[in-house]
Every structure is written in C-alpha cells, then in structure tokens.
Amino acid sequence: MQHLTDVISVQQAGTLAGLFRERIQRSANALAYRHYDSDSQQWQETTWQTMATMVARWQRAFRTEQLQAGDRVAVMLGNCREWVVFDQAALGLGLVVVPLFVNDCPENLCYVLEDCGAKVLLIQGARQWQQFVQVADRLDNLQRVITLESIETRQPD
Known part of the structure; x- marks a missing residue:
C-alpha cells in the first residue's frame, strides 16, 4: 500500500x-x-468534499440560530464523524465548542452548560435527552437542543 x-x-x-x-x-x-x-453492518467512507458539504449544512444551521463568533455550542456525543463535522462547522464560524461527557450525570451537564452559556446543544439520542430534561428548566441561555437520532419527547397521558 502506497502512502x-x-x-x-x-x-x-x-x-x-x-x-x-x-x-x-x-x-x-x-x-x-x-x-x-x-445499521447496514458495513464500513462507510466519506470524502473531504462530502465533509465540506456536511460542515456547510451545519454552518447554515448555526447562522439560522443567529450565533456570533465567540458564542458557545456544546456537543454530547461519543467519538463519531458527526462530532468532527459539528466541530469544524463551529470553528469555521469562530464559535467555541464545549465538549461534554456522553455519560455524565444531569447535575454536571447543567453546571457546564449554564457556566459556559452554551446556546446550542447536540446530543446523540434518547439516553442523553433523558439526562438533559432533568435540568432543562435551569438552562437560561440554551436556545436549541438537536438530536442525531429521532426521539419521542411527549410525556405519557
């Protein structure tokens, strides 16, 4: 193999x-x-051009939220390509990325998000959502929570 x-x-x-x-x-x-x-039980490959397209999509989303350079955006994911895309999109706009432990307790999550003033939070799915909802009412600066996976957010009747 040639490198x-x-x-x-x-x-x-x-x-x-x-x-x-x-x-x-x-x-x-x-x-x-x-x-x-x-899901497909296969290896997937991503080119640099595809990464650029994905980063540009996130940057449009950040602009829609009216984020300015210096604003904080938080990410609570395991190691994955989507973390890299989110990170590159934020850095490209001068945003500050706040990494969170994917399995942290709700109190720590609340402390970090409130202390840094994060305006956007990206999470994986239902497990992180359950951590977040326990402290959501104490997060005054947070404008939006985005999940990579579809989750049910309605409370049972």
Whole structure:
C-alpha cells in the first residue's frame, strides 16, 4: 500500500478551520473518514468534499440560530464523524465548542452548560435527552437542543 504525504504547514493553515479548508482544496475526492455503520453492518467512507458539504449544512444551521463568533455550542456525543463535522462547522464560524461527557450525570451537564452559556446543544439520542430534561428548566441561555437520532419527547397521558 502506497502512502502519499501532503503536509499542510502551520503557515498555510493558520487555524484548524484553515487546515480543513486547505485539505478540501487539495484532496476533495480523497478519503477523509471511514466508519462502521451498525445499521447496514458495513464500513462507510466519506470524502473531504462530502465533509465540506456536511460542515456547510451545519454552518447554515448555526447562522439560522443567529450565533456570533465567540458564542458557545456544546456537543454530547461519543467519538463519531458527526462530532468532527459539528466541530469544524463551529470553528469555521469562530464559535467555541464545549465538549461534554456522553455519560455524565444531569447535575454536571447543567453546571457546564449554564457556566459556559452554551446556546446550542447536540446530543446523540434518547439516553442523553433523558439526562438533559432533568435540568432543562435551569438552562437560561440554551436556545436549541438537536438530536442525531429521532426521539419521542411527549410525556405519557
């Protein structure tokens, strides 16, 4: 297997967002990430161009929320491609990403979110939602919670 090295210098990149943009320009159709999809039970591949499209979609969503450079956005996911996309989108707009432990207790989640003033929270699904709803009424700055998976949020009758 041949490995090609295309190093992007610090001077060329400038920032992590700059590094991402430069990599897309140089290697748009090259493999960026490979991950296992448990639903299809197959390995999935993502090119740099696809990553750029996904990042641009998140950036449009952040702009819709009227977020400004310096605003905090929180992420509560396990290691996954979606975390990278969210992170790159936020960094590209000058937002501050606040990582949260995926299995943290509700009180810690509340403390970190309130202390940092996060305006957006990205979570995986129902398990994290259950942690969040226990403290949601104490989070004054949070504008939106986004879940990667569909969840049922209605209370039983």
